[in-house]
Amino acid sequence: MAAQQRAGQAAGPGAPPDTPPGGPPVPDHYRVLGVAYTARKAEITRAYREAMKAVHPDRQRPERRSSADEQAKQLNAAYAVLSSPVKRQAYDQTIRANLVQDQLMSRYVGGFYPAAGGDADPFGANLRRDTTAAERRERAVTDRHALVTVVVVFGGFTLAVLIGLLVWGVLGALLRATT
Incomplete structure (x- = not known):
C-alpha cells in the first residue's frame, strides 16, 4: 500500500x-x-x-x-x-x-492522448484545445526566435552571395581591363 x-x-x-x-x-x-x-x-x-x-x-x-x-x-x-x-x-x-x-x-x-484513456471523439472535434495565455506567449517567443534565425541565416547567405558577386565582378573587370 x-x-x-x-x-x-x-x-x-x-x-x-x-x-x-x-x-x-x-x-x-x-x-x-x-x-x-x-x-x-x-x-x-x-x-x-x-x-x-x-x-x-x-x-x-x-x-x-x-x-x-x-x-x-x-x-x-x-x-x-x-x-x-x-x-x-x-x-x-x-x-x-x-x-x-x-x-x-x-x-x-493540442495533445494526442485522451485525458483518461476513455472516450475518444470519433469525429475529431476535440483534437485541439484552446491555448492558454502562457502557451500563446511561449509560442510568440518561439516564433520570434525562429524568425530571427531565418533572417540571420538568409541574411548571411545573401551577404555571402553579394560579396561573391562583387568579387567576381571586380575580378572580371580587372581581367577585361588587362586584355
Whole structure:
C-alpha cells in the first residue's frame, strides 16, 4: 500500500506517457516501485523489498492472492529492468523518446492522448484545445526566435552571395581591363 502511495507521488506532471502512439504500452517502472527517476540502485532495491513485503502473495488472504500475484509480477519486472544498468539505460531512452513525442504532439496538435484513456471523439472535434495565455506567449517567443534565425541565416547567405558577386565582378573587370 505504501508503494502505491509513493507511486502516485512519483508520477508528476513530467511523468512519461503510459501508451505511446503507434506502439505497445510502456509500463512506468519508476511509478510501480514508487521511486524518482533519479533514484540510485540502493533506493530502488529498498523500495522493491518494502513493496514486496507488502504485496507478496504468500502474505495475503486467499481472496487477495490473485491481485497480489499480479502486483508481485509487476514489481519483479520493474526491479529486473531498473536494477540492471544496461536495461535501465535502454528503458530510460525509451521513456525519453515517448515523452518527447508527447510534448511535440501536445505542442502542435493540442495533445494526442485522451485525458483518461476513455472516450475518444470519433469525429475529431476535440483534437485541439484552446491555448492558454502562457502557451500563446511561449509560442510568440518561439516564433520570434525562429524568425530571427531565418533572417540571420538568409541574411548571411545573401551577404555571402553579394560579396561573391562583387568579387567576381571586380575580378572580371580587372581581367577585361588587362586584355
